[in-house]
Amino acid sequence: MIKVTTKRNGVVIGYGGMGGWHTRYLKESNAVNLLGVYDIKPERNALAEENGIHAYDSWQQVLDDPNVDFVTLAVPNELHKPLAIEAMAAGKHVISEKPVTLSSADLQDIFDASAKYGRLFTTHQNRRWDCDYLMMKQAYASGVLGRVFNIESRIQGSRGIPGDWRGKKEHGGGMILDWGVHLIDQMVGIVNDRKIERVYCRCDHITNDEVDDGFQLDLYFEGGVTGRIEVGTSHFISMPRFYMTGTDGAAIINDWRENTRVVACKDWSEKDVKPVVTAAGLTKTMAPRDEKTTVESEITRPDSDVHDFYRNWVATINGEATQLVTHPQLMRVMKIMEAAFESDRVGTPVLLDDVGVIDPQ
Numbered sequence: 001m002i003k004v005t006t007k008r009n010g011v012v013i014g015y016g017g018m019g020g021w022h023t024r025y026l027k028e029s030n031a032v033n034l035l036g037v038y039d040i041k042p043e044r045n046a047l048a049e050e051n052g053i054h055a056y057d058s059w060q061q062v063l064d065d066p067n068v069d070f071v072t073l074a075v076p077n078e079l080h081k082p083l084a085i086e087a088m089a090a091g092k093h094v095i096s097e098k099p100v101t102l103s104s105a106d107l108q109d110i111f112d113a114s115a116k117y118g119r120l121f122t123t124h125q126n127r128r129w130d131c132d133y134l135m136m137k138q139a140y141a142s143g144v145l146g147r148v149f150n151i152e153s154r155i156q157g158s159r160g161i162p163g164d165w166r167g168k169k170e171h172g173g174g175m176i177l178d179w180g181v182h183l184i185d186q187m188v189g190i191v192n193d194r195k196i197e198r199v200y201c202r203c204d205h206i207t208n209d210e211v212d213d214g215f216q217l218d219l220y221f222e223g224g225v226t227g228r229i230e231v232g233t234s235h236f237i238s239m240p241r242f243y244m245t246g247t248d249g250a251a252i253i254n255d256w257r258e259n260t261r262v263v264a265c266k267d268w269s270e271k272d273v274k275p276v277v278t279a280a281g282l283t284k285t286m287a288p289r290d291e292k293t294t295v296e297s298e299i300t301r302p303d304s305d306v307h308d309f310y311r312n313w314v315a316t317i318n319g320e321a322t323q324l325v326t327h328p329q330l331m332r333v334m335k336i337m338e339a340a341f342e343s344d345r346v347g348t349p350v351l352l353d354d355v356g357v358i359d360p361q
């Protein structure tokens with residue numbers, strides 16, 4: 001657990017789905033005094049008051065309150081930039097929900113404001129604390145799979161894209177900006193020793209024409225490592241959450257509540273391969289291996305505490321820690337998302353030459 005010596009005062013802006021989460025987690029982190037919330041809808045403010053949380057009368061009132069050290073922005077995506085810049089100009093530090101912005105130019109404007117006003121800015125990349133991701137990071141780094149050449153990360157639902165602002169382009173809707181931003185951040189967190197050279201993406205429009213309701217994105221890292229990310233919202237059977245293959249073995253997580261299954265080769269001198277017989281022929285090449293030539297093990301779910309996101313944030317404000325989710329990391333993910341949109345538009349891979357191995361996370 002990250003240590004925090006002095007608590008800081010925070011206000012959550014937007015008391016919707018994620019705003020509710022933030023009010024709970026900020027308090028549970030024991031690093032923050034939650035001063036209140038502000039939502040543009042009076043009924044959401046009334047609900048906050050019912051839940052025992054002070055609701056500010058206006059955004060300006062939050063900005064004018066000298067006791068507020070930072071704000072957490074849990075509003076639709078197109079509002080992150082203007083609110084973040086206004087808050088920093090008013091002397092507040094800012095946590096923005098993801099995706100920070102809809103373009104790298106807008107993101108740069110936020111970083112410039114952060115430098116100009118001397119206020120900290122970060123983004124809630126909470127899925128860095130997901131156990132499935134942490135186990136895959138461990139599998140990659142351990143070397144047990146030999147030279148890893150392929151990593152697949154998938155999230156698949158069957159209810160289409162949510163019918164709220166997430167289906168609208170002007171609000172920064174679509175699955176690349178919603179789930180993609182997490183899964184890309186995780187993929188570059190796993191393969192944190194290689195540059196990405198090319199990006200290829202195809203977007204789905206099964207239930208929504210305006211924004212992508214799913215996508216298949218390939219990140220081609222240098223040295224022949226491919227990271228495939230797929231998000232789907234029309235899938236009634238889900239594929240495994242993570243799958244990783246190396247020259248000596250493979251690792252799989254079927255479901256995000258599971259441990260990781262690892263199968264590695266222990267004997268390459270296999271002689272009597274029993275063929276698989278199919279209706280139309282037989283194959284030795286594709287026959288499964290048995291326990292004589294492989295060894296199976298498990299990576300167990302680590303202890304992971306997402307409250308450390310807030311503890312690190314407060315410790316950074318206090319000058320006692322270094323910010324975990326950094327500006328170069330955020331810019332790298334943004335540029336990959338931009339390249340993904342561009343690749344989908346032109347129908348070919350897009351070269352990526354300025355988001356190398358930076359800030360391994």
Ligand code: NAD
Binds near residue numbers: 013040074164178
């Ligand atoms: P939501 O629609 O449930 O809530 C948004 C709230 O913001 C609403 O209550 C709305 O009234 C309020 N709002 C709109 N404009 C406002 C303004 N100008 N000032 C104050 N309040 C305003 O949406 P949500 O699901 O909570 O998503 C909010 C943000 O959180 C988005 O950026 C989304 O991408 C992000 N999010 C992150 C995660 C995560 O795991 N990190 C999960 C879900 C959502």
